[in-house]
Amino acid sequence: MQQFAAAWSFLPAAPAAIFLLCSITIMSAQVSQINIARIELMPNEPSPFTMRDWKKVAMGYDSFVYDINKTGLYLPLVFTTPEGTNYPQNPTFGLDSYVGTNSDNSGEAINVLPSLVGASLVGVDKTNQYGMNWILMSQDYFNKNNGENLYLNNIGGHSGSDWWYDMMPNIYFYQLYDLYGNIGDAQNQFKLIADRMSEAVQKMGGKTTPWTKASMEYRAWDFLHMTPNPDGVHEPEASGAFGWLLYNAYKQNGDKQYLQAAEWSMEYLSNLGANPSYELQLPYGAYTAAKMNAEIGTKYNIANILFWIFNRGPLRGWGTIVGKWNAYDVSGLVGEANDAGNDYAFQLNGVQQAGQLAPMVRYDKRYARAIGKWILNLANATRLMYPGFLPNTHQDSHTWSDQYDPNGVMGYEALREQDAGLMLVSTGDALKGGWAGTNLSLYSTSSIGYLGAILEKTNEEKILKIDLLKTDFFKDAAYPSYLLFNPYTSTKSVLIDAGPEPTDIYDVVSETFLAQNVTAPTSINIPANKAVSIVLAPAGGTISYKNNEMLINGVVVDYNQSSVAYNYPPRIQSFAPDRTTVEKGDTITLYGKGIDQETKDLIYTFIFQGETKSGLAKEVTFIAPDVVGTYEAKLIVEDESHQRDSASIVIDVVTEINLFPEIVELTPASRYTHPGGTIHIKSVVTDGNNDPINYSWSVSGGNINGTGNEIDWTAPGSEGIFTLQLSVDDGRGGTATASVKLFSYDTNLDAHGDLIAWYPFAGNANDISGHQLNGIVSGAKFTADSLGQQLQAYFFDGINDHIRVVNNSILNFTDGITVTLFAQPQLIGDKERFIISHGSYQNRWKLSITPDRKVRWTIKNTSGAVKDLDSETVLEENKFYHIAATYNGRFAMIYINGRLESFSPFSGLINASPLDMEIGQYLPDDPSYSFRGILDEIKIYDYAQLPDSVAAESGAVITGTHEDQQFDYISLNVFPNPALKSLTIEIPSSHIVNPSSSFMTIFDINGNIELNTLFNSAPTMTIDISALSPGLHIIRITHDGKTMIKKFITE
Incomplete structure (x- = not known):
């Protein structure tokens, strides 16, 4: 673990009295440097050239945004909350996503967490700043209360919408864990995250019986329900993020399940047939691939991954920018690299990419020159995203910067090649999207510390000293390591501070010592258009070699040495049986998987109960003994040079395998009752061995009356959601549990209100509530309603049909809401389909159907928290449903066909939306998730309707606690x-x-x-x-x- 104090130990300058200047010239040729074609299109010497002190910028940014006492327009940019949601014993905090954000007190983990990492990397102790322990406070972004057990972009948020928003917060937390160690609940969070990731990779197909890589061709993954989201633009580059997290979890904890899941993820990434580059997860995959290749002998295709990172890909044309815009070199920036005059570069992505590709060079030195050249271009061009480097007319938020940010530490979200007739504009998406009053972006600038930490100027203006250790998290012991690229057309001498202790300077590229037994600043000569990757090792240290590694005093300095020939030994990735417990005489299948750098076909030798099976087969079968007991099975893999690796497992042989009981049904007569009311619950339990079943009931509140398979639950006298659990056992160790949520609902606490809009769709899309919120029909066509009446409902084609309702203040009520409608979905399961949306989850609320065919009710409050609530009912195509969703300021609820079936606590005023309301569509001008089917009788109320009223609208019998009925x-x-x-x-x-x-x-x-x-x-x-x-x-x-x-x- 890289603890805080060690993370920023700088080499002190030598006293003047012992100043020594040594000039060493590189004599040998550089070894096996690989060019990256797109980087070769970039200039060696970008112009105009201005290199900011990015470390100083990062420190200035941190002190600016974390100053809670700042005053002025849109200030301060940080807010605190005295009690967290997930850790109420601790305060929490957030940062505005943009200067002038419209969502006050809405923190995002992709902004907050990298701001902590970046500041820490440049030397700021975030456990004690302005009297706050920001590291501890940030742990509230770990969503444990809702069962996700992950860091997610929002406190109280849910996974499954967008992979980079779900994966990156966990990567940032792991980085903080490496820097600060076990603060608060960090150690527990670390393991829970690793477990979640490992389980997800297995659900995506990763397994050992036989060895199979995962498949990640999805947009996102719902970690709570362990289901994929196949909607929209897929993000298979997330496999790189999975690999980064799981390999580091393995390095930290040594649990082999994490290593196997990392390998399943990286094998998927390495074998992709098309460029998956989308946002910023792929560079994490490149780094991880190089590190695993170097440390454990995997053979991932680094060349392909780097080509994808830099070359323009099919997803939004994502890649690395090349060229000049309005006479400014902008090569090296990352974003939409269309190469057609409309490029769009984003600050965050380039900075994060540099943070990963710099340490990658330690593990694959063949790319030292290419990465050094690219980082030089990136570091120069990134300044154009900050105030003061373009004319005011080319910065769309310069007025605020001029007044409040004279040091220019708050950057823009992006740089656009053309905007409103201007060439080269510092800009972003917030102003056009109505999200904020400026395009000055905290979520983009919060990562600037990554760049500031790895870069240092030298005595040569265009030669940067790039620190290869700063962002190499969870690394093994290492000596100070730097990458330097000489872009000039002649050899240049660069001063390197060797420190006060005698030091040898070793260049891993040329595999030579550039200086030995030196102290203080030492000059090394770097040939034109070449790079050196130097390590400052103890003078006169003992050199040794282990396969691909060269070590000095037992510490690796070169992971790709070519001085001493070696033959990499094989490694067993997995050895597993189809079952760990079998009955006497049953057939057992054993699976093995090994890897070797040189040998393609390893010899597998399986040994069980004195029987040996040897050959190329990775899968064999044995017969279990007739005697009960525990037996060992062994696997040996051997390469062509007779090097071996071995592993063993144990298998239990029993007379009979006890089949565990199964709870087939746990059914309450109703999901809710009034405080003090009673609900009857029935269970159905089966057992494969026909063993007698013991029943044990428990509940988190209220009282249970009865025993056996049926009981009555009496609700407590107060409102709340309670968990009823049934545990059963067969008396032989076989157990099963199931639970159901029950709702004690005090309807007397609910307020009443008004009907805001009613769309009966009787010949038109007009609102008959009296508020004139009439719909504007685009493509939708009249059809028959659920009663068979013609021209009384609308059909939406699922492509671009929609009905728009122009935004109005009366639609932006805040206390409560009910949305009811009839819907017949005709295409579901392929992606999320939006029934009705007022700004969606980003702004206000929406009703949609998820890929797993459930209704999802989403609300955002004015504090920025977002509640997703799913129905229990799985919808069928071509069937009419009455759907109702309510929120009363205390609970969000979903009704299907008049029956209340899903509910969850939520509070706060409903956030206002700046956007028009859409029926059948996600957002205005975005048909990506359009609804296909029939919609009718849409009503919107400014309060939560009571269950009986919802049931009445649906056509269900009104009994207070009622069963779902068909009519x-x-x-x-x-x-x-x-x-x-x-x-x-x-x-x-x-x-x-x-x-x-x-x-x-x-x-x-x-x-x-x-x-x-x-x-x-x-x-x-x-x-x-x-x-x-x-x-x-x-x-x-x-x-x-x-x-x-x-x-x-x-x-």
């Missing part, structure tokens, strides 16, 4: 319509087989019951409606198992 809906005929004092109702004669009592209910526009009555059904009847208030009403008649519905208006 055969039949249309009524009523007249006159509009009506004044009386209403005549015609029931189709085909539905009155036997005259009997029917049940009639009339609801008002808010779903409130105005009339409940029993009557003897007849083909025609007239009722008195004089007591009804003017407006729209719904009449529902239930007769002989059928339900008939009709809307009418009273005047």
Whole structure:
């Protein structure tokens, strides 16, 4: 572990009295340098050339954004909360994502965590700054309360939407762990993250029986439910992030399951057939591939990965920029490298890439010159994303910078080649997206410390000393190591401070000592257009070799030595049985997998109970003994030079394998009741051995009455969500558990409000609530509704059909909400499909259908927290559902067909959206996740409707605690319509087989019951409606198992 004090130990300058200047010239040729074609298109000497002191910028940025007492427009940029969500015993904090962000107190981990890493790398102790322990406070971004057990971009957030937002916060935390060690809950978090990643890789196909790499062709992964998100743009580059996390977890904890999962991830990345570059995870994969190749003998294709990183890829044209914009060299920046006059470079991505590719050179020196040249270009061009380096007319937020940031430490999100007729503009997405008052971006600038930590100027203006250790996290013991590239056309002498102790300067590129037994500044000569990768080792140290490694005093200085020939020994990656416990006489299958640098076909020798099977086969079978016991199996792999590796496992042989009981059903009569109310719960349990079952019930609140497979739960006298758990055992060690959430819901605490919008889609998309929030139809077509009535619903094609409702202040109510509608999805499961969205999760709320075919209700509050709630019901295509989603300031809830089935605590005012509301679409002008199917009867209320009202709108029986019911809906005929004092109702004669009592209910526009009555059904009847208030009403008649519905208006 790289503890804080050791992370910033600088070599002191030698006293003047012992100053020694030694001039050493490199005599031997450089070894096996590999060019990267796109880097060769970049200039050796970019111009105009201005190299900022990036370390000074990083320290200035840190002191600026963490000063909680700053005043002025949009200041301060940091906010604190006295109690965390996941660790309420500690305060927490966040940073604005942009200067002037519209989402106050909405912290993002991709901003907060790298700001801590970057500041720490340049020497700031973030455990004690401005009286705060920012490292401890940042741990609230580890989402344990909702079961994710990961760092995610938002406190209270959920995984599964976008891989880089889910993976990078965990990488940043691991970096902090390497720097600071076990602060707070860090050690526990470290392991939980590794376990989550390992499990996910196995769910994605990584396994040992037989050895199989993972498959990561997804946009994201839901770590809570261990399911993929195949929507939209896929991000297979996340395999590099998986590899980085898991290999470092293995190095830290030594758990081989993490190593295997890292290898499954990296094998997938190395064998991809197309460029996966998308954001910033791929450089982490390049670094990890080089490190694993060097340390454990893997053979990942570094050349391909680096080609993908720098070359323009198919995903948004992502790659590395090459060329001049408006006479400025911008080569080396990272972003949308279209090479067609409309490039768009982003600050964050280039800086993070440098942080990974610099230490990569330690593990694969063949790229020393290429990476040195690229970093020189990047470090020069990055200044153009900061105030003061372009004319004010080419900086779209210069007014704020001029007044509040005279030192120019707050950078822009991006640099655009062309914008509004101007060439080369410092800009970003926030202003156009309405997210902030400026494009000055904290989430982009927070990583500048990575660049500041690795770069140091030398006595030659364009030769940088690049520190190869600063961002080499979880590294083994190492001596100070630096990369220097000479871009000039002639040899240059560069001063290197060797420190006060006698030092040998070794160049791993040429594999020669450039200076020996030196102290103080020493001059080394670097030939034109060449690079050196130097290590400052103790003078006169003992040199030794181990395979690819050259060591001095037992510390590796060169991971790719070519001075001493070697033959890399084989390594067993995995040895596993198909089962660890078998019955007597059963067949056992053993699987092995080895790797070797030189030998393609290893010899596998399996040994079990005195029997040996040897050959090229990696899979063999044996017969288990007839005697109960524990037996050892052994594997030996051998290469062509007879070098070996071995492993062993144990297998238990038993008379009978006990099959564990299985809880097939755990079903409550209802998911909610009022405080003090009762719910009946029934379970169904099976056992493969027909063993008698013991039942044990427990609950987190309330009381349990009864035993065995059925019990009653009495809710406590207060509101809350409680977990009921059933544990069963078969008396032989076989157990099973299952749980269900039950809701004690105090509806007396809910406020009432108004109907804000109602879209019956009866011939148009107009709002009939009286608020004139009429929809603008784009492509959607009329179709039949759930009752079979023509021209009474809209069909959306799932491509670009949508209905837009122009944003209005009345739509941005804050206290509570209900959204109800009828939907018939016709294409689901391929990606997330948006039913209705007001700014989506980024701004306000949305209803969608997830790839696993569940309804998802998402709300964002004014503090920036986002709640995702999924239905339990898995939807089917071409089937109508009534869907309702509510929020009352205490809980978010989902109803399907009138039945409350999902609920979760959430609080805060609902955030306002600057965007129009979309029906059938994700966001305005973004059809990526459009809904295909039929939508009808959309209503929006500014309060949470009660369960009975939702049930009434759905057509379900109103009983307070009700079962989900199915109805055969039949249309009524009523007249006159509009009506004044009386209403005549015609029931189709085909539905009155036997005259009997029917049940009639009339609801008002808010779903409130105005009339409940029993009557003897007849083909025609007239009722008195004089007591009804003017407006729209719904009449529902239930007769002989059928339900008939009709809307009418009273005047």
